[in-house]
Amino acid sequence: MRWYIPYGNPTYFIWLAVALIPLMIGLLYGHRFRWYQTLVSLFFLILTFGGPNWRTGIALICYFVYQVVLVSAYFHYRRRKDSPNKGWVFVLSVILAILPLVVVKVTPAIQSGKQSIIGFLGISYITFKVVQTIMETRDGFIKEYHPIIFGQFLLFFPTISSGPIDRYRRFVSDYEAVPAQKDYLDLVQTGVRYIFLGFLYKFVLAYYFGSVLMPQMQFGAMMAHGFSWYIVGYMYTYSMDLFFDFAGYSLFAVGISYLMGIKTPMNFNHPFKSKNIKDFWNRWHMTLSFWFRDYIFMRLVFFMMKHKVFKSRITTANVCYIINMLIMGFWHGETWFYILYGLLHGCALVVNDTWLRYKKKHQDKIPHNKFTELFAIFITFNFVCFTFLIFSGFLNTLFFGPSKF
């Protein structure tokens, strides 16, 4: 038996096709074979976390039990009659929920690159789901909670390694229902189309940019010792690789979910067509940016405005943009380039808002036409690619890394 990264190679897809057929026939005729779906999930989790990766498998099991116990405890606390709904219980629960992730993210930074033993592929994405469930429980909007269904939600195998990040109430409503035959056929059609588009993205385009062009740029930049056009070439090829690889993976994850009758939300919507940086975050890694928007940004703004921390609404927004994107930077990892990436995007959101306000005020003087729109797309695209260059860590290897030649 071999062991697989999800969607990493053709054999994984053959396993998928074979395993999903009975489930799909069931759904087509109005039944969701829950026990069979659980069995399939288990099989694919073992494919990824078993064998030589068994240590991460153990870490996943411990983490999973820990989080299910935590959320169950918090849910019971909140659903008790006359639940005091204390703020500190909520804050403590959220801290406990993110604690394992924090340990995993900080360990490499303080132990010179060594990975934490409690880490496993996809820990961040499960943490997002847990925190979101706790927050909605706090607000009283998750009224029904079942540990088994919550477990299905956390371990939903098509999205386990890198999202898209679904939401508990949305997932449960799909999981507990069986789509009408016509709707299911539409889902299958769309799902299959997504999977084939994913093949094009991941195995053709990402391969070409990432494995053919990028190494040439990398080599050229290394040999040039210092600034060279190769760095610019690297910036664009890396950006294309990042997009097609991740968007391809996301298409697989969404496509497979659809075949299972679960409408996992989309992750990308033509991000390079964005007219400004806010537009970009509504199109790029959408489930992550919406998670940050709904569970960090909006809550922070809500809190600050309610307690009147800043007099001006604009200051509040700006401070929250920076904090929000900085947290996203820290989430990527504790290195200067991830944190700078977050900071740059935070500042870009501030500049973007300032510009939009200025433009609105001087509507009559500032032209707005097809040409300015194209120009805006051009600027946004290049700014984004520049931040991806920072994000890639290549500048770190190039200027501060150990000499390779």
Add this chain to the structure above:
Amino acid sequence: MDDVKETVLSILNDLTGEDFSTRLDENLYDSALLDSMGTVQLLLDLQDKLGVNAPISEFNRSEWDTPSKIIAKVEELK
């Protein structure tokens, strides 16, 4: 009933500078009149002026995206 409608419309007017009394079904997000900041302000104003406690979790873009949907939601939560 009308009271809620009027208050919601006046809050939206303050936030966006537009009068929605004749455009009750216009999508506030598609036309980019409301963003996350505006949404939070809207929820806070609803709390202040109508005593409706709408936490951000309850807020769902597809259910709160037109003036008439917001009015319906507020009446439901009241």
